[in-house]
Amino acid sequence: MSTKKSKLTTSLIVRTIAAWGIALMLFFPLIFMGITAFKTELQAIAVPSLWAFEPTLENFHVVNERSDYMQFAWNSVVTSVVSTVLGLLIAAPAAYSMAFSPTKGTNGLLLWMLSTKFMPAVGALLPIYIIFQQFGLLDTKTALVIIFTMMNLPIMVWMLYTYFKDIPHEILEAARMDGASVWQEFRHVLLPLGIGGLASTGLLCLVLAWNEAFWALNLGAAEAGTLATMMVSYSSPEGLFWAKLSAASLMAIAPIVVIGWFSQKQLVQGLTFGAVK
Amino acid sequence: MPRLLLSPAVITLLIWMVVPLALTIYFSSIFYNLMQPDVTGFAGWMNYEFMITNPAFTDAIWNTLVLLASTVAITVIGGLAIALLINEAFPGRGIVRLLLISPFFVMPTVNALLWKHMMMNPIYGVLAQIWTFFGLTPINWLQDLPLFSVILMISWQWLPFACLILMTSLQSMDREQLEAADMDGANYWQKFRYMYLPHLARPISVVIMIEVIFLLSVFAEIFTTTNGGPGTQSTNLAYLIFNEALQSFDIGVASAGAVFAIILANIVAIFLVRIIGKNLEK
Amino acid sequence: MSYLELKNVDKYYGDVHAIKGVNLTINKGEFIVFVGPSGCGKSTLLRMIAGLEEINDGDLVLDGNEITHQAPSKRDLAMVFQSYALYPHMTVEENMSFALRIKGEDQSVIDQKVAKAAETLNLTPYLKRTPKELSGGQRQRVAIGRAIVRSPKVFLFDEPLSNLDAALRGQTRVEIAELHRDLNATSIYVTHDQVEAMTLADRVVVLQGGVIEQVGTPMELYEAPANKFVAQFIGQPQMNLLSASYFSGISPEAVDVGIRPEHFTIVEAGQGAISGQVELVEALGNETLIHVCLEGAGEKLIVRQYEQPTVKVRDTVSINYDVSHLHQFDVKGEAIR
Known part of the structure; x- marks a missing residue:
């Protein structure tokens, strides 16, 4: 023993x-x-790497001044939050309908929605670019919101669908028998029961939108640039040095990483797309 | 009523799919070069021919597939190994989980810069220092092994995704089933083969599908680090088309490339659905 | 006085004709039980009355109003679900008051009604708990409480006891019977358990394959089944069915003859009309079931006697039957009266 x-x-x-x-x-x-991020430029490229040094906030100041960090951060916040909310508003009713009044075509519809994600972004870039140019939407936050919403919609519908499907049908029927209207059923039963699913779906899409680089780079370089594009501007040779780059990187990823840490349990559960019961 | 609730999502996605697709196909059949605005009209298969005969094209397709396959393999196998390792409780598992998931939240552009400057720089990079420590000549990663470097970065980003999903589903494994296997005298390998693996079939399918969706169009990492080079060694299809369109200004040819990208994505999708479709249907 | 009436009601699932032109009239205050084997359409019929399944053809009339296509929320019916379907995020009190709250009832009226229902159902100490913190039996009572606070026109029960263990099921069955006696509310109750059907119902509706086989009081069904299906469905153990050739003095059209186990008696050798060999003796204490294999064709029957076993396995026995309790069935299986 x-x-x-x-x-x-x-x-x-x-x-x-x-x-x-x-x-x-x-x-x-x-x-x-x-x-x-807290080293001087010389310390940053010292070989071997330094572990003991006097930390400096200099890099953060420089990044802030040189690149208008707040403008990029604001663009990131607006585009990711608005596209997420908009996406939830479109996806939730669809997922609700598919989960609670499934028809023969429901499975096919879900697969089709997902298949739109297989369309590579480059395949859509040129037409979108030209259409947005026609409507004067290039380099606007509106453009990015539209794209991010579309981009995440299939994943949102799918995730919400798997969440809603886990809510027993009979509970909604009970509400109907109790005299609840469609709105009351949604407000008092579906929303409280599905809030976890809505939250983790929203969080995932927030992360995806925040980190999106392809569309942000190609459609929103200057005025509407997000933090992802700000980082790219640092990759060019004449950009900042490594210590400042670290400071900028830290500032670009910190908000979403912290949110991610706090919600990781929910998020991972949602990401399994119903693969785990 | 159901139709009313469905239609916003369906209509939006339909527009999102059909309009760009139709326009891309249209552009691919006309002469459309921003540098030669006077050359217009129907091009027939000219753009496609131009794209196919471009030696970079075959390289790009090959690179796209290599990148896809190796990243999926690395993340699924690595993720599975880590998931099995942390499946049972040990001190600090909560913190380990937090550390493991973090790379997933890092935006691709930061990821790329991080590896380019901090890890892979041949002079002050961390990997170079490790190589030197062991008395080896530091590798100039982005110059000598560009595609492998890109695969490394992307795997770092997606490993947490695979690992945490597989771990979550391991947690949902039926204890009694494992105990029954113990009673039947199964060793660890047999339990893995006959208990864990079948249980993980569905989550693994989900991981592969999601990764394929995102990895077919890897762009930011290449754009920020290697710019597709040296030569075409790390050019994938997405980057090639971008190059054609926004650097050569030839929208016709770029659109033909895009059509190829769509075809490739669909071939992969059909292939994928064939293999893992059963697991997703449940 | 008809209160709820189904007129030629039909239900199709694609090509499957699930409910085939059902006609039924239910009186005010009646306790009706739908019973039948699984897949007979009893739950579907209940859900059609509730409005949860669409009625494809025919009419549904409640209290003089046609409600065939009315939304379930407008019908003023209450339903107790098999899974109870309690709102997991609400306390017992909130669960029970939900319908009244969304109706905009006065808070004082709501409190009073909930308190009264909770008292009736012994739920008062649990009002602030959520369903998760309750036992199966308590959840079941909350589901009933949620229905009675509303004083609906009709109570619908969809196999409400099937998730309870045997002891609790018996007890709750008695409680439901008492509740119905006190409230005198019109109720429709779906079950596959014939004991529930026999003990609770004013009238039982036996369904099979989407068709009503017979409607009647429990005793009518037991004593005068309309056909072979009802005869064998009601009663435990099943009614014995023997070929008509064993009997004399019966209708010439009779093909099968049914006799309930208690209407057989074991008699002295040679004294009985039928004889056979004992295959199994089940002594249950208050009664004994004797399985007998008849000579010749090898047909089997069960004899019930309310005394200690007098025979052993492999004994050859002689059996008599009660002539006044023969059920004769024709070629189509319909009872001959």
Whole structure:
């Protein structure tokens, strides 16, 4: 008995060390970036890398002044939040209808919606670019909101559908029998029960919109540029040096990473798309 | 009523799909070069011919597929291994989970810059320092192994996704089933083969499908790091078309490329649905 | 006095004709039970009355108003679901008051009605709990409470006891019977359990394949089944069916003859009309079931006697039957009267 116990403990120690080792290795680039953001440019490229140094906030000031961080951040917030809300408003009724009044075509419809995601963005770029040019939408937040909404719609419908499908049909029927109108049924029963699903779907789309780079780069470079495009402007040779780049990167990813940390449990559950019961 | 609720989503997606598709096909059949505005009219298969005969085209298709296949393989196998490792409780599992998921939230452009400057820089990069430490000559990653470098970056980003989804589904595994297998005398490998793997079939399908959707059109990472080079070594289809359109200003040819990209995506999609469709239907 | 009336009601699922022209009249205050094997359409018929399934053809009249295509929320019916379908995010009190609240009833009226219902159902101590924190039996009572606070025109029950264990099921059955006696509300109750049907119903509706086989009081069904299906569906153990050749002095059209197990008696050898060999003796204490295989064709029957077993397995026995309790069925399986 005692040998078995000690064997168990050894395996636990091995597993603990291995898991922490892998996690830290994967997280290392982000830690290192965070540290570099507080170095001077010379310290940043020192070989071997410095671990003890006097931290400076200089980089953040420079980034803020040189690139108008707030403007980009504001664009990111507006485009990702508005597109997410808009997407939820369109996707939720569709998902509700498919989950609660399924027809023979429901499965096919879902697959079709998903198949639109297989259409590569480059395939749509030129026509969209030209259409938006016609309507004077190039480099506007409106353009990005439209694109981000469309881009995330299939995933939203799909995720919400899997959430709604888990809500027992009979509960909605009970509400109907209790005399609830469609709106009351939605407001008092479906919304409270589906709020978790709506939240994690919204969060995922927020992350996807925030991080989107292809459309943001091609449609919104200057006025409507998001943080993703701000970062690209730093990649050009005449851009900032590595320490300032780290500071800018940190500022670009921090909001969404923090939100992600707080909601990761929900988010991961949603991402399984009903693959996990 | 159901139709009324469905129609906004269906109509929006229909427009989103049909209009660009139709226009792309139309553009691909006409002469449309912003640098030669006087050359117009029906081009027939000229644009397609131009695209196919471009030596970069075959490279781009090949690179797209290599990038897709290797990233999916790395993330699914790696993710599965990590998921099995952290499936049972150990001190600090909550924090490990947080650390593991973080790369997924990092935007592709930052991801690319991070690897380009901090990890892969041949002089002060972290990898170079490690190589030097072991007495090896540092590799100039983006110059010498451009496609592999891009695969590395993207795998870093998608590994957490695969890992956490597989971990979540491992958690939902029936304890009694595993205990029954223990009673039947199954060893770890047998349990993995006959218990875990069948249970994970569906989540693995989901992981592969989502990754394929996003990886077929990888762009920002290449744009920010290698610019498709050196030569065409890290040019994928998305980047090639972008190059054609916004750098050569030839919208006709770029559109023909886009049509190829759509065809490729659909071939992959059909292939995918064939293989994993059963798992998704449930 | 007809209160709820179904006139030639039809239901199709694609090509499947699930409910085939059902006619039924229900009186005010009556307790009606729909019973039948699974897939007979009893739940579908209930859900059509509720408005949860569309009625494809025919009419539904409630209290003088045609409500065939009215939305369920407008019909003023209450339903107790098999899964209870409680709102998981609401407390017991909120669950029970939901219908009144969305109707915009006065808070004082709501409180009073909920308190009264909770008292009747012994739920008062649990009013602030959520369904998750309740036992199966308590959830079941909340589901009933949610229905009675509304004083609806008709109560609909969809197999409400099937998720309870046997002991609780018996107890709740008695409670529902008492509740109906007190409220005297019109009720329709769907079950596959004939004990529930026999004990609760004023009238039982036996359904099979989307068709009503017979409507009648429990005793009518037991004593005068309209056909072979009802005869064998009601009663446990099943009514014995023997070929008419064993009997004399019966209608010439009779093909099968049914006799309930308690209408057989074991008699001295050679004294009975039929004889056979005992295959199994089930002594249940208050009664004994004797399985007998008849000589010749090998037909089997069950004899019920209310005394301790007097025979053993492999004994050859002689059996008599009660001539006044023969059920004769013609070629089509219809009873001959």
